[in-house]
Amino acid sequence: MKNGLLLLVLVAMSACSSMGVEPWERDILAKDEMQLTTDAAEAATDDHIYFSKEASSGGRAFGGGGCGCN
Amino acid sequence: MAVTKDKSISAALATASCALLGTGVTTAVDAQEVPKWDFNTSLLYYGEDESRVQDLSLRAIVRRLFVDDRSLTVSLTVDSLTGATPSGAIRQDVPQTFTRPSGNAAYVVPAGVLPLDDTFLDTRVALTGNWQQPIGETSQVNFGFSASNEYDYFHLGLNGRFSKDFNQRNTTLSAGISIAQDEFDPEGGAPIPFTSMLDIGDTSNRPQSQRDKDVLDVILGVTQVVSRKLVLQANYSYASESGYLNNPYKVLSIVDGTTGDTIQRVAPGPLSGPSHEFVFEGRPDDRAKHSLYTQAKYYMDGKVLDASYRYMTDDWDIDSHTLDVRYRWPLSDDKYLEPHLRWYSQSEANFYRLSLVDGAPLPAFASSDYRLGKFDAITAGLKFGWKNRNDNDMSLRIEWYQQMGSIPAGQLIGKQSLRDNYPDLNALIVQFSYRFSK
Incomplete structure (x- = not known):
């Protein structure tokens, strides 16, 4: 089980090493709209709304805390 | 080099x-x-229908950039909350009287109406701070704190995150930890679980006011650049909560095992106490959650598809799925539209109960909080973004959120099946954002 997991991680890592771009090919990836979190205020707002209204929270980043009781 | x-x-x-x-x-x-400063400000209106929760929220995120990719980010949020929230009791064919959480007054809910407690009025102030800096050529470290204060709640947390790039920065592995200690000081004191809602002035079941909750979060992530146009992220996160996890304002109706109607009681006088039997909820004092979050961003000729999926499972037997898709569609060099769709589905907590049967043995835990029930939710929205004359980013988004719940089979007793016990929740979200740099 342990060896299998290690093998999986190694295969995944070696697969990752063949993916990607050269440093001079990052023109598109550097755009604002290609960042994983494009709008920090909107993301924090959504996280707090859904934290207060649903039984799940987080996943993307750490939450800001609060009661969320209402 | x-x-x-x-x-x-x-x-x-x-x-x-x-x-x-x-x-x-x-x-x-x-x-x-x-030096460079980035300001990200927003004004949010969140409003639920049927006079439920209304929130007006102002947020400012200020980022100070230093040389060598070091940065300090501080955010301040002020929420002004008003409105009504379900008390947890069920509808009846007769009016129902409830003692307010303060224990100093009572209110009446008309026959056939979902009992809502309309007394809350709260201001939440939240502050976060975060320092980020590189370590060597390929690593980055991040330290932060979060604090928030409400009328009856105080949160204080610390967090740290380390990330390291591999494969010419195409792969990033990260690990983070966050600890928080929250203090709950409920209006009127924290009631003992499963004790009855009492008459006005009787606080004998609220011996202790301040209660604590500890939260530990761990997050492990990998980000992978796949091509010039595709980047993927996957996070595993674990959260452990322990301490006071009850909602001190939520009650359950005690009902007749045949008719499903709430048991009536006699208050000492008119508007002097509850007209029916209600008991305060009780939840376990710990909870462990596991989440897997994946996200993809794909660039298509100027348009950007942002799709994410999260699976969460916890030891309260709640499983949830969240699918979120945004599509950024440029209209010109400085304008774009972004439709947004989110679908969410959760199963109920193993102690979710619509009501409790009079005379039956009490369960170890029970809550009728709609957030612990089984429901699906949809968010549909549209954002319009543009640059103003000074090249600053502005955006306006309008979204509609709807929750559609259902009571688990076997929990409806007698006349309860004739009533809408889990009405849909509808909310309007309007947010205006303004971003600028100096």
Whole structure:
């Protein structure tokens, strides 16, 4: 089980090493709209709304805390 | 490396020139260290129908950029909350009287109406701070704190995150930890679970006011650049909560095992206490959650698809799925539209109960909080973004959120099946954002 997991991680890592771009090919990836979190205020707002209204929270980043009781 | 060499060469040349001219080198250094500020501000209106929760929220995120990719981010949020929230009791064919959470007054809910407690009025102030800096050529570290204060709730948390790049920065692994200690000081005191809602002025079941909750979060993530146009992220996160996890304002109706109607009681006088039997909820004092979050961003000829999926499972037997898709569609160089769709589905907690049967043994835990029930939710929205004359980003988004719940089979007793016990929740979200740099 342990060896299998290690093998999986190694295969995944070696697969990752063949993916990607050269440093001079990052023109598109550097755009604002290609960042994983494009709008920090909107993301924090959504996280707090859904934290207060649903039984799940987080996943993307750490939450800001609060009661969320209402 | 080449950049560092160039910098040192230019610095050496600057020093040499300045020495020849007889001036200091401060100008050259200052030019390199021009500070930069990023401001991300937003005004949010969140409003639920049927006079339920209304929130007006102002948020400002300020980021100070320093040389060598170091940055300090501080955010301040002020929420102003009003409205009504379900008390947890069920509808009846007759009016129902409830004692307010303060224990000092009572209110009446008309026959056939979902009992809502309309007394809350709260202001939440939240502050976060975060320092980020590189370590060496390929690693980055991040430390932060979060604090928030409400009328009856105080949160204080610390967090840290480390990330390291591999494969020419195409792969990033990260690990983070966050700890928080929250203090709950409920209005009127924290009631003992499963004790009855009492008459006005009787606080004998609220012996302790302040209660604590500890939260530990761990997050492990991998980000992978797949091609010039595709980047993927996957996070595993674990959260452990322990301490006071009850909602001290939620009650359950005690009902007749045949009719499903709430048991009536006699209050000492009109509007002096509850007209029916209600008991305060009780939840376990710990909870462990596991989440897997994946996200993809794909660039298609100027348009960007942002899709994410999260699976969460916890030891309260709640499983949830969240699918979120945004599509950024440029209209011109400085304008875009972004439709947004989110679908969410959760199963109920193993102690979710619509009501409790009179005379039956009490369960170890029970809550009728709609957030612990089984429901699906949809968010549909549209954002319009544009740049103003000064090249600053502005955006306006309008979204509609709807929750559609259902009571688990076997929990409806007698006449309860004739009533809408889990009405849909509808909310309007309007947010205006303004971003600028200095």
